[in-house]
Amino acid sequence: MKLLEKMHKIFCSFLSIFFRSRTIRHILKLSGHDKKEFLIKIIDENLKQIKTEPQEYFAQKSSSLKFVQSYNQLPCTVDTRKKRADLFERNGFRDKEILLLGDDDLVSVELASRNFKYITVLDCDMALLHKLKILTQDAKYPITFFHADLYQGLPNFLSHNYDVVCFDPPQNYEDLRIFMNCALKSLKYYNSTFYMMVNTSGLGKLNAENLVSQLQINGYTNTQKLDFFNCYPLNRGQSLLLKLISFFINPNSIKNRSLDYKYYFTDCLEFKSNSYAQSKEQVYEEKQIIAPVGGHFTLNEIPIAFFKQYGSHSKKTIN
Numbered sequence: 001m002k003l004l005e006k007m008h009k010i011f012c013s014f015l016s017i018f019f020r021s022r023t024i025r026h027i028l029k030l031s032g033h034d035k036k037e038f039l040i041k042i043i044d045e046n047l048k049q050i051k052t053e054p055q056e057y058f059a060q061k062s063s064s065l066k067f068v069q070s071y072n073q074l075p076c077t078v079d080t081r082k083k084r085a086d087l088f089e090r091n092g093f094r095d096k097e098i099l100l101l102g103d104d105d106l107v108s109v110e111l112a113s114r115n116f117k118y119i120t121v122l123d124c125d126m127a128l129l130h131k132l133k134i135l136t137q138d139a140k141y142p143i144t145f146f147h148a149d150l151y152q153g154l155p156n157f158l159s160h161n162y163d164v165v166c167f168d169p170p171q172n173y174e175d176l177r178i179f180m181n182c183a184l185k186s187l188k189y190y191n192s193t194f195y196m197m198v199n200t201s202g203l204g205k206l207n208a209e210n211l212v213s214q215l216q217i218n219g220y221t222n223t224q225k226l227d228f229f230n231c232y233p234l235n236r237g238q239s240l241l242l243k244l245i246s247f248f249i250n251p252n253s254i255k256n257r258s259l260d261y262k263y264y265f266t267d268c269l270e271f272k273s274n275s276y277a278q279s280k281e282q283v284y285e286e287k288q289i290i291a292p293v294g295g296h297f298t299l300n301e302i303p304i305a306f307f308k309q310y311g312s313h314s315k316k317t318i319n
């Protein structure tokens, strides 16, 4: 048994040489048990997906966007992007200050088309920001764009400015915490909500628990978990890798050898500041309406470089 585990470890370390994405490297590094749990869920979800309507693929060609693996970009399907915008609409965020920490998923384009009023996008990828700017140029309410590297921290002037923050971080604990800390810094003290897109089983049980307790200390409660909410088409190499390790982890999957695992999935975790959770309860009890607060941030909409050239973090190692 031990020999098998050792072989599995060596095999995965070897495989990780071929992948630049920190998410994939992290998954390859998971312990045998965590990896098995993670893969079984992903495979099951892929099988369900195959049985139902095919997801609408991301229109990569038509928008001529190139996705940068070293920035961990893995855009979601159009369907997922719409679901995120639906979620924001259902929650009445149309007039709220919304910050998207990274937007290779093009959620800003969807929100702009639905006339959301106060959208800000921050990303380290200047080319992506320029494309987003072009794609949203006809928006009724212009989007604000910032170019910054979150590994250098959130620019101070963005502190406590937003009602809603959404981020889809690289799927490993260290990177996720960097995004999460920036999100916490950017949120208003009261009545704020954030959405973290993360594959909780891929994080490892202990890390997921640590994360929730750290957020509780910071005054945020996990109010919702939408399992497998986000779907991301994999490229051929990633899909092949998933198939390969699934044979290793679960020899029964040989039965499904003719199937291609085309998608990766993450959950959507909603967190609300405790004051928000409390005031919502009051609203529910007393049937009151809370008026929207705050004005939009009116800085230049052209991407601005606040920090050194992006890239310093990509040299960091994952524990």
Ligand SMILES: C[S@@+](CC[C@H](N)C(=O)[O-])C[C@H]1O[C@@H](n2cnc3c(N)ncnc32)[C@H](O)[C@@H]1O
Binding pocket: 023, 071, 072, 073, 074, 101, 102, 103, 104, 105, 122, 123, 124, 125, 128, 148, 149, 150, 151, 168, 169, 170, 171, 313
């Ligand atoms: C982290 S990627 C998506 C990760 C993906 N869902 C996965 O599973 O690995 C989301 C967005 O964050 C941006 N991003 C990555 N690193 C960043 C950084 N250091 N600062 C700001 N944005 C960053 C990317 O350009 C991309 O648009």
